[in-house]
Amino acid sequence: xxxxxxxxxxxxxxxxxxxxxxxxxxxxxxxxxxxxxxxxxxxxxxxxxxxxxxxxxxxxxxxxxxxxxxxxxxxxxxxxxxxxxxxxxxxxxxxxxxxxxxxxxxxxxxxxxxxxxxxxxxxxxxxxxxxxxxxxxxxxxxxxxxxxxxxxxxxxxxxxxxxxxxxxxxxxxxxxx
Numbered sequence: 588x589x590x591x592x593x594x595x596x597x598x599x600x601x602x603x604x605x606x607x608x609x610x611x612x613x614x615x616x617x618x619x620x621x622x623x624x625x626x627x628x629x630x631x632x633x634x635x636x637x638x639x640x641x642x643x644x645x646x647x648x649x650x651x652x653x654x655x656x657x658x659x660x661x662x663x664x665x666x667x668x669x670x671x672x673x674x675x676x677x678x679x680x681x682x683x684x685x686x687x688x689x690x691x692x693x694x695x696x697x698x699x700x701x702x703x704x705x706x707x708x709x710x711x712x713x714x715x716x717x718x719x720x721x722x723x724x725x726x727x728x729x730x731x732x733x734x735x736x737x738x739x740x741x742x743x744x745x746x747x748x749x750x751x752x753x754x755x756x757x758x759x760x761x762x763x764x
Contacts, residue, residue, distance in 0.1 A: 588762050589616040589664040593689045594634065596624015598739045599671040599705035599748035603629060606670060606751040607637040613755060618664065619643070622689050624673070646688040657688060661696035666761050669693070671705030671748045674716050680728070681719035701729045701761050703754050708744030731757055
């Protein structure tokens with residue numbers, strides 16, 4: 588089994604490292620796409636070392652795009668996982684915006700998509716985010732419920748990225764049998 592892991596730009600991006608480790612241990616191959624925001628929290632080198640695969644960061648890599656790499660990446664896997672799925676990334680997904688590699692892949696894929704949200708409690712509870720989640724679910728995207736607890740910003744409530752072990756359970760459930 589193969590997944591494409593899109594790592595969004597939030598403090599919870601560091602948990603993607605543990606998710607990759609758990610997936611590899613479960614014999615799930617992982618290819619990573621790291622958003623520009625995600626690169627502020629983890630490096631392509633870290634994700635490449637853990638996944639043992641090239642990490643993709645830009646739609647404008649001429650070698651890959653000459654071969655329509657974004658189409659190939661979006662379809663050469665069994666599942667696309669977005670973790671952390673930030674409020675911004677989910678808003679773009681819901682609106683069909685394709686302004687970087689991650690969002691272009693999400694529009695180009697013909698595979699199931701699973702999103703694991705991570706954001707401030709107020710952002711998670713905001714009407715716009717609730718609409719976006721409803722839209723994504725209506726479009727067939729599996730959107731996990733975030734965990735509840737203390738956040739990096741000092742607030743408490745729902746919005747924490749689910750633990751990597753819980754995301755792995757959801758990945759296994761979403762993978763074709």
